[in-house]
Amino acid sequence: xxxxxxxxxxxxxxxxxxxxxxxxxxxxxxxxxxxxxxxxxxxxxxxxxxxxxxxxxxxxxxxxxxxxxxxxxxxxxxxxxxxxxxxxxxxxxxxxxxxxxxxxxxxxxxxxxxxxxxxxxxxxxxxxxxxxxxxxxxxxxxxxxxxxxxxxxxxxxxxxxxxxxxxxxxxxxxxxxxxxxxxxxxxxxxxxxxxxxxxxxxxxxxxxxxxxxxxxxxxxxxxxxxxxxxxxxxxxxxxxxxxxxxxxxxxxxxxxxxxxxxxxxxxxxxxxxxxxxxxxxxxxxxxxxxxxxxxxxxxxxxxxxxxxxxxxxxxxxxxxx
Amino acid sequence: xxxxxxxxxxxxxxxxxxxxxxxxxxxxxxxxxxxxxxxxxxxxxxxxxxxxxxxxxxxxxxxxxxxxxxxxxxxxxxxxxxxxxxxxxxxxxxxxxxxxxxxxxxxxxxxxxxxxxxxxxxxxxxxxxxxxxxxxxxxxxxxxxxxxxxxxxxxxxxxxxxxxxxxxxxxxxxxxxxxxxxxxxxxxxxxxxxxxxxxxxxxxxxxxxxxxxxxxxxxxxxxxxxxxxxxxxxxxxxxxxxxxxxxxxxxxxxxxxxxxxxxxxxxxxxxxxxxxxxxxxxxxxxxxxxxxxxxxxxxxxxxxxxxxxxxxxxxxxxxxxxxxxxxxxxxxxxxxxxxxxx
Numbered sequence: 001x002x003x004x005x006x007x008x009x010x011x012x013x014x015x016x017x018x019x020x021x022x023x024x025x026x027x028x029x030x031x032x033x034x035x036x037x038x039x040x041x042x043x044x045x046x047x048x049x050x051x052x053x054x055x056x057x058x059x060x061x062x063x064x065x066x067x068x069x070x071x072x073x074x075x076x077x078x079x080x081x082x083x084x085x086x087x088x089x090x091x092x093x094x095x096x097x098x099x100x101x102x103x104x105x106x107x108x109x110x111x112x113x114x115x116x117x118x119x120x121x122x123x124x125x126x127x128x129x130x131x132x133x134x135x136x137x138x139x140x141x142x143x144x145x146x147x148x149x150x151x152x153x154x155x156x157x158x159x160x161x162x163x164x165x166x167x168x169x170x171x172x173x174x175x176x177x178x179x180x181x182x183x184x185x186x187x188x189x190x191x192x193x194x195x196x197x198x199x200x201x202x203x204x205x206x207x208x209x210x211x212x213x214x215x216x217x218x219x220x221x222x223x224x225x226x227x228x229x230x231x232x233x234x235x236x237x238x239x240x241x242x243x244x245x246x247x248x249x250x251x252x253x254x255x256x257x258x259x260x261x262x263x264x265x266x267x268x269x270x271x272x273x274x275x276x277x278x279x280x281x282x283x284x285x286x287x288x289x290x291x292x293x294x295x296x297x298x299x300x301x302x303x304x305x306x307x308x309x310x311x312x313x314x315x316x317x318x319x320x321x
Numbered sequence: 322x323x324x325x326x327x328x329x330x331x332x333x334x335x336x337x338x339x340x341x342x343x344x345x346x347x348x349x350x351x352x353x354x355x356x357x358x359x360x361x362x363x364x365x366x367x368x369x370x371x372x373x374x375x376x377x378x379x380x381x382x383x384x385x386x387x388x389x390x391x392x393x394x395x396x397x398x399x400x401x402x403x404x405x406x407x408x409x410x411x412x413x414x415x416x417x418x419x420x421x422x423x424x425x426x427x428x429x430x431x432x433x434x435x436x437x438x439x440x441x442x443x444x445x446x447x448x449x450x451x452x453x454x455x456x457x458x459x460x461x462x463x464x465x466x467x468x469x470x471x472x473x474x475x476x477x478x479x480x481x482x483x484x485x486x487x488x489x490x491x492x493x494x495x496x497x498x499x500x501x502x503x504x505x506x507x508x509x510x511x512x513x514x515x516x517x518x519x520x521x522x523x524x525x526x527x528x529x530x531x532x533x534x535x536x537x538x539x540x541x542x543x544x545x546x547x548x549x550x551x552x553x554x555x556x557x558x559x560x561x562x563x564x565x566x567x568x569x570x571x572x573x574x575x576x577x578x579x580x581x582x583x584x585x586x587x588x589x590x591x592x593x594x595x596x597x598x599x600x601x602x603x604x605x606x607x608x609x610x611x612x613x614x615x616x617x618x619x620x621x622x623x624x625x626x627x628x629x630x631x632x633x634x635x636x637x638x639x640x641x642x643x644x645x646x647x648x649x650x651x652x653x654x655x656x657x658x659x660x661x662x663x
Contacts, residue, residue, distance in 0.1 A: 078481070131657045137481040142656055144484055148589075149649035156642045246488070290500055299495045306489025313482055 007269050014277050018057060021284050022049045026292045047180045055183040056175055056283050057276040059238050059245065062189040064275025065196055065268065066234040067249020068256075072207035072264065073227045074128070076139045077257075078313075080249030081117075081235040084143035087244045088150040089120025090236040091171050095154055099161050106240075110185060114236035120150060121232055137313075173243035173298030175283055186241055189234045193272060196230060200265040203227060207262070243298055245279065247305025252278060254312050278304075350610045353602050357617035364621055365392075368628040388624060389525055394581045394588075395595075395619030397532050400539055401577035402592030403599070403608070403615050407550045408570050411476050412600070413655050415592040418480065420487030421461060421578040422587035427490040428456050429583075430497045430509060438508035446523050454531075454579045461575045462568065476659075528580045535573045535580075536616075542566070543608040550606055588641050590648020595619045597655075 022045070023030055029049060033041040067080035074084075081087045093116025097109045104112075124143055158167040196203070202223045205213045213220045238245065252274040253267075260267050279297065282304060286295040365388055373380050402415045416422070432453055433441050441449055464486070498506060539546070548561050549570075557563050581588075599615035600606070626640050 127653070127657070135475065135477045137475070137477045138656060141477060141481050141484065142653055145649050145653050145656070149646060149653070152642050152645040152649060156646070159642065246492075293499075295496065295499045299492055299499060302492025303489060303496055306485050306492060309485050310482060310489065313478065313485065 003266065007273070010270075010273050014057075014273055014280070017277065017280055018053050021056075021280055022053055024284055024287055025049065048178075051180045051183050052175050052178045053280075055178045055186050055242065056279050058183075058186040058190045059175075059242055060248065060276040060279030061272035062186075062193045062234050062275075063238055063245050063248045064252040064271045064278075065193045066231045067275075068253035068264065068268070068271050069196060069203055069227050070231050070249065071253055072203045073224060073231075074125070074139065075207060075209065076136060077254055078137065078140040078250065078309075079143060080247070080253075081121075081231060082244060082246045083140045083147070083250065084124045085120045085147035085150050086117050086124075086232060086235045087171075087239055088147040088154065090114070090117040090232075090239040091167070091244075092116050092120075092150055092154045092157075093236070094170060094240055095157055095163065095167060098163065098166075099157070106185065110237055110240050113240050114233045117232035117236040117239075118228060120146075121228055125228075169243075171239070171244050171298075172296045173238075173245045173301060174296035175242055176294050176296070178242065183241055185237055189237050192230050192234055197265070197268050199223070199226065200268055204262070204264040207264075243296075245298065246302050247309055248275060248278065248301060251305050251308040251312075255308070346605065349604060354610070354613060354617070357602075357614065357621060361617050361620045361624070364625045364628060368624050368632075371628070372632045386522065386525060387627075389529070390584055391623045391627060392620050393525070393528050393532050394585050395623040396536065396616045397528075397577040397581040398588065398592045399595045399599070399615035399619035400536055400612055401574040401581075402596040403611050404539055404546065404570050405574045406596055407546050407608070408567060408574070409476070409479075410550065410552060412597060413593070413652070413659060414476065414480060414483070415590075415596070416574055416578045417587055417589045417592060418487075418652075419465065419483035420490055421575065422582040422589075423487040423490040423494070424460060424464070425453070425457055425579050425582045426587070427494045427497075428460060429453050430494045432456070433505055433509050434497045434501055438505040442508065446521075447527055450524070450527060450579075450583060453583075454576055457579045458572050458575045462571060466568065466571060477656075524583065528584055531576060531580050535577050536612075538573055539570075539608075539612060542569070543612065546570070546608040547606070550608075586641075588644055590652060591619070591623075591644050593652060593655075594644070594648050595622060597651075 025044075025048075027041075027044055029041045029044050034045065063081070070079055070081065070084070070086075071077055090113045093113035094109060096116070097104055097112045101108075124146055127142060127146065128139065154167065155164070158164050202218060205216055205218050206220065206223050206227070208216075210220050213223075253271050256267050256270045256274055260270055279301075282300040283297045286297050286300045289295055368388060369381065369384050398417075405416050406412055406414060432449075444452070498509065501509065545561055545566055548556050548559050549563070549566055551559070553563055556566075595618050596611075596615050599611055599618050602618070603610045603614045605611070623640075626643070630640055630643070
């Protein structure tokens with residue numbers, strides 16, 4: 001009961017934060033101008049400000065949830081789509097579509113990017129399976145380097161086709177381009193988050209390891225495949241629509257796990273809320289620091305996320321090994 | 322009787338110990354160094370004279386500057402990596418993987434951001450390089466000194482911390498660059514993104530002085546480095562001031578990395594490739610051999626790779642991407658191998 005109360009009060013806080021973020025920006029959109037029936041302000045609100053806030057909430061919540069799912073599947077606290085090559089693979093897929101089938105519609109692009117993301121994640125898992133790495137920190141290290149190799153391949157391809165600049169602007173997360181009509185696919189990842197919530201208990205059991213999960217009567221491979229699909233599609237959609245949000249899926253689940261533990265059904269609402277809130281705060285920060293210009297959220301997240309990640313690593317230092 | 326004794330003396334130790342390998346090993350080292358030296362000169366000559374379309378008076382100085390930059394960068398990266406790996410007793414860690422060059426770029430950006438481009442231009446290139454190198458040494462000693470001298474932490478943890486630190490520093494650099502005035506940003510770009518194609522002459526001369534100074538210093542402590550490689554306890558019991566040597570080596574490495582980053586920007590995996598190849602070729606861990614072998618190997622790979630890409634494939638600027646791709650794969654392989662051994 002207290003849990004439900006806490007979640008709903010956090011939800012209310014997030015709603016207030018979101019409402020405040022709607023009124024932050026270069027153009028003059030305030031409750032007063034809206035009340036006066038200013039048409040310009042109303043258009044701005046419905047075409048730009050509201051879609052942006054919704055996109056932030058959806059992308060933040062779903063990326064954090066994808067992170068926690070991946071941590072359960074790999075059984076390692078330090079993995080997330082941007083530390084195992086999933087996000088880089090999605091970027092490669094997007095680049096391939098842009099070069100060889102530029103006329104393809106957005107759903108097609110997302111399908112290809114998701115396919116690449118899935119393949120990249122599967123490659124990472126294959127590397128892990130080939131070598132049972134016992135050290136907790138080696139797993140994300142291999143993943144980051146795998147992402148680096150995929151990124152170098154992508155950069156070479158982009159260089160050959162003169163798309164370097166396009167590539168870097170895609171891969172840096174940025175919500176300033178979000179408008180009505182250009183973010184609706186994010187509802188899809190919102191729906192995936194609900195799917196995760198429905199099968200949360202299975203993911204928790206998978207997190208106990210293959211043998212335990214199988215002996216408890218769980219179809220291990222099926223749940224693993226579902227989890228991989230959720231993670232890949234989520235990161236592909238987020239990369240295609242807004243760009244990468246580095247470390248988000250790693251930082252939020254770790255902090256939540258310290259506070260409320262590892263039962264996914266219990267912690268999932270907190271992960272989703274925390275992800276949405278962190279992205280919202282970082283985005284508002286990016287809009288305010290250098291007003292009237294904007295700093296892309298990918299950059300702000302990189303600084304904040306790396307700092308928290310380092311803190312997590314050093315905090316656990318004695319028992320990590 | 323006496324004939325038996327004479328015959329017995331030389332034959333008796335033979336089954337116990339195989340013929341001493343020292344002589345063949347020395348011969349191998351000399352051969353490797355000689356071959357690499359000849360190869361380096363050949364590659365440089367080929368790069369300079371092949372495919373000349375414009376007049377010699379233009380081509381030779383133009384390519385000469387590039388070759389000089391590549392040689393300096395190659396030597397700096399190779400020697401700093403070998404010294405750093407001795408310091409950390411590990412073949413996977415390199416300064417650039419630990420985020421040293423990201424630190425340099427962040428500091429340089431912060432310098433221009435803090436002082437303004439006019440002040441930075443006014444104090445002159447040499448003073449500015451000195452200032453950023455000094456800042457860099459201070460920052461890296463503060464950041465990494467405690468990480469290495471304690472020796473309690475696992476290598477993989479240190480590595481992950483370095484990688485994450487590098488990512489964070491690159492984000493800080495990007496953030497500061499977004500905050501800058503466009504005119505200041507222009508100045509910064511000309512400082513940070515110099516490449517082999519456009520190297521400034523003053524900087525080149527400065528770098529030559531710094532790199533040869535650091536290399537001479539490393540060469541003069543090569544025997545102490547051999548002892549350091551035996552591990553902290555052994556080194557201390559053999560009479561090496563471990564803490565002071567560590568700080569000295571870390572300082573030299575930092576200055577070398579700053580120089581190469583100032584010349585051409587970050588090349589993450591090059592040092593890893595060259596250093597490990599050098600150990601395999603030299604077949605020894607004596608720094609009198611590994612340091613020059615790695616340096617020559619770096620020159621051969623860098624100039625040779627650039628010559629092949631530029632003259633044969635017509636794609637000059639992608640060398641760093643190729644190195645990144647190959648180096649990443651080698652790095653994963655080494656990580657996996659070291660994970661298996663544990």
